[in-house]
Amino acid sequence: MTETTILTGRVLSFDGTPFDDTPTEAARFDSAVVLAGGQIVARGTVADLCAAYPQAKRHDHGDKVICAGFVDPHVHYPQTAMIASWGKRLIDWLNSYTFPEEMRFADPAYAARIAARYLDLTTAEGTTTMCSFCTIHPESVEAFFTEAQKRGQRVVAGKTCMDRNAPDGLRDTAQSGYDDSKALLQRWHGVDRLSYAITPRFSPTSSPEQLEAMGALWAEHPDCLMQTHLSEQTDEIAWVKELFPQARDYLDTYEQFGLLGANGLYGHAIHLEPRERDRLREVGAALVHCPTSNTFIGSGLFDMTGLMAEGHRIGLATDTGGGSSFSMLRTMAAAYEIGQLRGTPLHAAQLLWLATAGSAQALGMADRIGNIAPGMEADLVVLDLSSTPAIAQRAAEAGDIWEAVFPTLMMGDDRAVAEVWIGGRRAKGD
Known part of the structure; x- marks a missing residue:
């Protein structure tokens, strides 16, 4: 039987291209994503997805950002x-x-x-x-x-x-x-x-x-x-x-x-x-x-x-x-x-x-990888926005999610990568 997994956190996906208009308008944030059979099954709120998949194994990531690998x-x-x-x-x-x-x-x-x-x-x-x-x-x-x-x-x-x-x-x-x-x-x-x-x-x-x-x-x-x-x-x-x-x-x-x-x-x-x-x-x-x-x-x-x-x-x-x-x-x-x-x-x-x-x-693979949406392959990264003291103290002063993410993009390394999922299986992380 296929195991179903729910990851909770700040789930980032893109519904558009951030080079077209205001960059942030292309992005969306959910609070949970469901994986099963090596694919992404659903994204949405924690309450809705936990109710829809009551037998799923849940991994809570607090305020970490979950994005495509x-x-x-x-x-x-x-x-x-x-x-x-x-x-x-x-x-x-x-x-x-x-x-x-x-x-x-x-x-x-x-x-x-x-x-x-x-x-x-x-x-x-x-x-x-x-x-x-x-x-x-x-x-x-x-x-x-x-x-x-x-x-x-x-x-x-x-x-x-x-x-x-x-x-x-x-x-x-x-x-x-x-x-x-x-x-x-x-x-x-x-x-x-x-x-x-x-x-x-x-x-x-x-x-x-x-x-x-x-x-x-x-x-x-x-x-x-x-x-x-x-x-x-x-x-x-x-x-x-x-x-x-x-x-x-x-x-x-x-x-x-x-x-x-x-x-x-x-x-x-x-x-x-x-x-x-x-x-x-x-x-x-x-x-x-x-x-x-x-x-x-x-x-x-x-x-x-x-x-x-x-x-x-x-x-x-x-x-x-x-x-x-x-x-x-x-x-x-x-x-x-x-x-x-x-x-x-x-x-x-x-x-x-x-x-x-x-x-x-x-790569011509946008229908399979690179985003979090139902039907996509379950390759994911969980980013810790407070992975070092220097990053943490800057992120703590952030006015919004993008200001919180940016220090990790500028100063982050493998310590910021809390978990990695490849094909729906965890490849890094506890």
């Missing part, structure tokens, strides 16, 4: 062990730290250890779904999906394809990249809560032949996501122009090979040309803002407000390990800080929406 749409789980590596620009950083670490994932045992470590670390931070680049090694994909499957977790991942401008031992070919990706896709895509993403790393590390092969694979499986990087740093863009002299711009290096579409995820997208902005919006592609990475590696300031006003779909991501934290709370704080530098600070409601419903929309 955090959704991280752009990560590199193989970079877990070398996160926060000092002081390089993107290309040097890849050569100095990332590529040597990724070469270790030819070892299935090492890949399995890091996959488990990464999912442990992110669960502690309240992240319940992520979309990850793996390495060129099929073993890295197998390890990640196997570990996520054991946990009943909804994840997206794909074998990173790159056949040039990378070290020996970290290159595939156009044909092997296609063949390996197709085999992994057929093995894992749609199994349990797992989805495959076709994954060319970025144009500089894929030949035109490989980009064409990835475009062909995507055309064969258009329901899959395709993830890559776009316009992260100015010197990267200059490199792309040298490698693709006939391309109109960086985006064109994907577009001409069939790698532009509504199921495309384009990480960073900081230094976009007007044509690129227009085309991304026209096709309904998703952009992913990676604020801790953009500041840590010195990439630039993402135009969140301008791109939102143009109608783009945008997610918020940690970009482990170019990003300097596994925490979506820290990522929200960095997004706020970048907004301040651009003169457009984000409201707490906007930040939480980006980390949940907005990122779920970017």
Whole structure:
């Protein structure tokens, strides 16, 4: 018999988009939510739901905030062990730290250890779904999906394809990249809560032949996501122009090979040309803002407000390990800080929406995750708004719920994540 659970607290969900009008008008607060069979069954008042489900097991969370689990749409789980590596620009950083670490994932045992470590670390931070680049090694994909499957977790991942401008031992070919990706896709895509993403790393590390092969694979499986990087740093863009002299711009290096579409995820997208902005919006592609990475590696300031006003779909991501934290709370704080530098600070409601419903929309999964509503999958986070003395004393002076939430978004860490529920089962907390 399916167990029914009631969580009580300040249950935050979104009935709209807080970038459209007054941010707070898109949000609603209930006092209880009912879980059963891995799904959200109902939300409402404590009295009504306890009366409707008298046999339910009840977990009372007082004035803590219960929201959808955090959704991280752009990560590199193989970079877990070398996160926060000092002081390089993107290309040097890849050569100095990332590529040597990724070469270790030819070892299935090492890949399995890091996959488990990464999912442990992110669960502690309240992240319940992520979309990850793996390495060129099929073993890295197998390890990640196997570990996520054991946990009943909804994840997206794909074998990173790159056949040039990378070290020996970290290159595939156009044909092997296609063949390996197709085999992994057929093995894992749609199994349990797992989805495959076709994954060319970025144009500089894929030949035109490989980009064409990835475009062909995507055309064969258009329901899959395709993830890559776009316009992260100015010197990267200059490199792309040298490698693709006939391309109109960086985006064109994907577009001409069939790698532009509504199921495309384009990480960073900081230094976009007007044509690129227009085309991304026209096709309904998703952009992913990676604020801790953009500041840590010195990439630039993402135009969140301008791109939102143009109608783009945008997610918020940690970009482990170019990003300097596994925490979506820290990522929200960095997004706020970048907004301040651009003169457009984000409201707490906007930040939480980006980390949940907005990122779920970017993944094309807003009907399943990223919000609390009947029929959604039961991935939840319980946030303690008094997790440290510094946060507690500020929250105590708050005039409303949003003023109480904001210090946790700015200063919170894994101590603020009191409980995590994945697929209706508690993954963190007593």
